[in-house]
Amino acid sequence: MLTRKxxxxxxxxxxxxxYLMFVTVCVAAAILGTExxxxxxxxxxESREERSTKTTVTGIVGRQPNLSDVVLEALxxxxxxxxxxxxxxxxxxxxxxxxxxxxxxxGRSRGVLAGFVNSITSGSILVTLIAAVNSMVGSAGVTVFLxxxxxxxxxxxxxxxxxxxxxxxxxxxxxxxxxxEKLTIQRFAFLLxxxxxxxxxxxxxxxxxxxxxxxLTIVGGIIKRYSYFLVPYIAAxxxxxxxxxxIHLSRKMMHGHKWECFVFELTYWGWDMxxxxxxxxTAIFYSNPYKTAAFSEFYAxxxxxxxxxxxxxxxxxxxxxLFEKADEDVIFExxxxxxxxxxxxxxxxxEKLGGAAGFxxxxxxxxxxxxxxxxxxxEYRNGQSKYQMIKAAVEGKVYPxxxxxxxxxxxxxxxxxxxxxxxxxxxxxxxxxxxxxxxGWVWEVSxxxxxxxxxxxxxxxxxxxLPIYGTGGVMILAVLNKFxxxxxxxxxxTIVLCGxxxxxxxxxxxxxxxxxxWWDYSGxxxxxxxxxxxxxxxxxxxxxxxxxxxxxPLLDDLIRKIPHRxxxxxxxxxxxxxxxxxxxxxQHPNTGKGITDYTGAWxxxxxxxx
Numbered sequence: 001m002l003t004r005k006x007x008x009x010x011x012x013x014x015x016x017x018x019y020l021m022f023v024t025v026c027v028a029a030a031i032l033g034t035e036x037x038x039x040x041x042x043x044x045x046e047s048r049e050e051r052s053t054k055t056t057v058t059g060i061v062g063r064q065p066n067l068s069d070v071v072l073e074a075l076x077x078x079x080x081x082x083x084x085x086x087x088x089x090x091x092x093x094x095x096x097x098x099x100x101x102x103x104x105x106x107g108r109s110r111g112v113l114a115g116f117v118n119s120i121t122s123g124s125i126l127v128t129l130i131a132a133v134n135s136m137v138g139s140a141g142v143t144v145f146l147x148x149x150x151x152x153x154x155x156x157x158x159x160x161x162x163x164x165x166x167x168x169x170x171x172x173x174x175x176x177x178x179x180x181e182k183l184t185i186q187r188f189a190f191l192l193x194x195x196x197x198x199x200x201x202x203x204x205x206x207x208x209x210x211x212x213x214x215x216l217t218i219v220g221g222i223i224k225r226y227s228y229f230l231v232p233y234i235a236a237x238x239x240x241x242x243x244x245x246x247i248h249l250s251r252k253m254m255h256g257h258k259w260e261c262f263v264f265e266l267t268y269w270g271w272d273m274x275x276x277x278x279x280x281x282t283a284i285f286y287s288n289p290y291k292t293a294a295f296s297e298f299y300a301x302x303x304x305x306x307x308x309x310x311x312x313x314x315x316x317x318x319x320x321x322l323f324e325k326a327d328e329d330v331i332f333e334x335x336x337x338x339x340x341x342x343x344x345x346x347x348x349x350x351e352k353l354g355g356a357a358g359f360x361x362x363x364x365x366x367x368x369x370x371x372x373x374x375x376x377x378x379e380y381r382n383g384q385s386k387y388q389m390i391k392a393a394v395e396g397k398v399y400p401x402x403x404x405x406x407x408x409x410x411x412x413x414x415x416x417x418x419x420x421x422x423x424x425x426x427x428x429x430x431x432x433x434x435x436x437x438x439x440g441w442v443w444e445v446s447x448x449x450x451x452x453x454x455x456x457x458x459x460x461x462x463x464x465x466l467p468i469y470g471t472g473g474v475m476i477l478a479v480l481n482k483f484x485x486x487x488x489x490x491x492x493x494t495i496v497l498c499g500x501x502x503x504x505x506x507x508x509x510x511x512x513x514x515x516x517x518w519w520d521y522s523g524x525x526x527x528x529x530x531x532x533x534x535x536x537x538x539x540x541x542x543x544x545x546x547x548x549x550x551x552x553p554l555l556d557d558l559i560r561k562i563p564h565r566x567x568x569x570x571x572x573x574x575x576x577x578x579x580x581x582x583x584x585x586x587q588h589p590n591t592g593k594g595i596t597d598y599t600g601a602w603x604x605x606x607x608x609x610x
Contacts, residue, residue, distance in 0.1 A: 001301045004264055010178070011293035018177040020488045022289035025170045030284070031538060034166045039275060039283040070122065089122035164208060165191075165201040172236035174296040175322055181397045184389065185487035185549065194406040196239035203243040207231045210247065226258035227251045233299040237319045240406055249313040253302045264298060321403045325396045334402040335394050365423045365481035385421050385485060420484055420549050424477060428559045430571040432477070433470035434578075435555055436547070440469025460509060460518060460589050463581045472501045476544045477552055484548060494544035495537045502540075506531035513589060 002010070015022055030036040070089065073082035173187055191197040207228045215221030230250040234241060241249070254261070268291050275283030300323060306314040326334075360366045392398040424432065444458040444466060459466045476494055483490045509518055522530035559567070 001305060002297070004267060007297035007301065008290075008294050010297050011290060014174070014177050014293045014296070015290055017181060018183050019289075020492075021173065021183045022177065022293065023285060024488065024491065025173050026288040026292060027284060027538065028542065029166060029170055030288075031542075032163050032166055034163050035170075036283065036288045039280040039288060070124075083124065086122045086124040090124070093122070160205045161197070161201045165197070165204045167232040168200050168204060168235045168239075170292065171232045171296065171299075174292050175233070175236060175299070176399045177293070178296060178300065179323060179325060180399050182392055184398060185545070187399070191239055193401075194239060194404070196406065199243075200235045200239050203235050203241070203246050204232065206243040207247055207250075223258065226261050227254050229254055229261055230299055230302065233296070234317070237303075237322055238316055238405065241316050245313060245316060249306075249311075249316060252311045252313060253306050257302060261298070264295070318405045321400055326400055326403055330403065331394050331396070331400060334400060335390055338390055361423055363481065364478040366429055366478060367423050367425050420553050422553065422556065424552070424556055427564075427567050427571050428556050429474055429477075430575065431559050431567075432552060432555060433467075433474050434465060434574050435470075436473035437465035437467050437470030440466040443469075457590060461581045461585045462590050463578065465578070467578075468501065468505050471505075472498050472540070472544075473547050473552070475501065476547055480548075487545065487549070490548060491541050491545055494548075495541040498540035498544060499532050499537050502536070503528065503531045516589070516591065 026036055030039050070082050070085045073085060169188060169191065172190060173183060176187060177183055186193075191200055211221065211224055211228055214224040228247060228250050230253050231246050234246045234249055268287065271282070271287035271291070275281075275287055303317055303323070306317065360368075389398070393400045393402070441459060441464050445456065448456045448458060457464075461467070475497060479497060480490055480493050483493055506517070506519065510516065517530075520530045521527040521533035521536065527533035562570075
């Protein structure tokens, strides 16, 4: 077995090969709160109001309130008291994070994600829903019960099927990065491709449940943490393994290696301290991916030992080519027919358009209509992209998906219809603009409803759209058209582009509306004049990737099915209504509580108390 020094050396080699991808994977984990969430605490600075000493007068004497107290007060019709208790729970979460207690992600004092999580854990969202439904049905007991069940189910579902199992996705990417030179963005969806997302989610949920129960014994919790340490790696290698077998196999493989794993973690103590001193920057940009890559090497070593000792269940570790490259004969047997078929049917590149139409089509990826030659161009571009992927697999540069133990064929055919190397017609662009604007409006209205318990028509305009989202989405598709074949470059440029759009929009609105603000990021670390901030740009970057590679192709496929005799009048009507809204809102902008004076209801309540 390799020494710790040798494993770290190999980890650094992997990190150099895939630095941007590894950092992106770990940042996404931190945002989701699955791992490394403490690394993001340094990129937020609390506002003056949040640093104030907090005292809350409640009817609960002699002990700290909890979620059941909040629900009980709401059930008894004392809405004001329940909101005060809920606020105290939020304050406690913030204070716990300041003092290094509990999960740091739950104690954030600024940001949308923090508000969402704290609204759930403090029960404020339940109070709002209970009060709203009570006013309609008049049955407090039934209302409370239904909403508690629904809230818990939604929270549990999000944790089981997204947050908790993302660890498996990240481990798969790190393991592939050990052997192969390239990592494609499609590997984030590998569990969907083999239809094992649910099974892996249940595996991780069962391991977490066992760990939680063992944690009640304190010592047992520490020991079992290392017993179950390899579960996400095992599930990443073989998503088809049953939850109990994955846990059992992890216990067998970690037998005699728990202390070794503990000491290995301790060797990163210096990096953890450096991360704290640098406000999490060294953790985000180096030590988090470095540590994950090192423990991927640790898993590979324990896997080899398990195979060598023939421990029970080791035959389930069956993804041979995740740890070594396939021989040429094996590769050509798997890909030879496809490669030969492609070369035989490869067409010539369609002639490029000239003039203004050529500029729109070749540079921005926009056409007036989807003509037959545009379809041919789309088929050619996507064929070229597919060929490059097959070629990379044959050359041993990427993981050979066709050699994966679980067949991906059925799912692959559907995913390949999401051909993101395409041009969008003017009419598609118009409808995509309104689709993204509406989605952005729903997003912000929902967040305001969750965090403050009030429906507010967000935005400058009066209609159900936020054009900054539509403009950003369309600009990502057009301005960054040339970078779609390079997802990591697309991601970074999306952040820059969205930052420019958001900053300019904020500046323009302020100078045209006498300094009136519709958003303000003051108090966030790495904010620029309160108009943009690092946390928001990271979310925009991830959202932009979803637009380019999933949402826009899906919506465009649907739009193409609409006959032009219907499509064109719909677009013209939407533009006319939108234009009227723009003219009216220029004279009578949408302002008021929760729109232009929005800072978050819980901060406003804090101001009143202090």
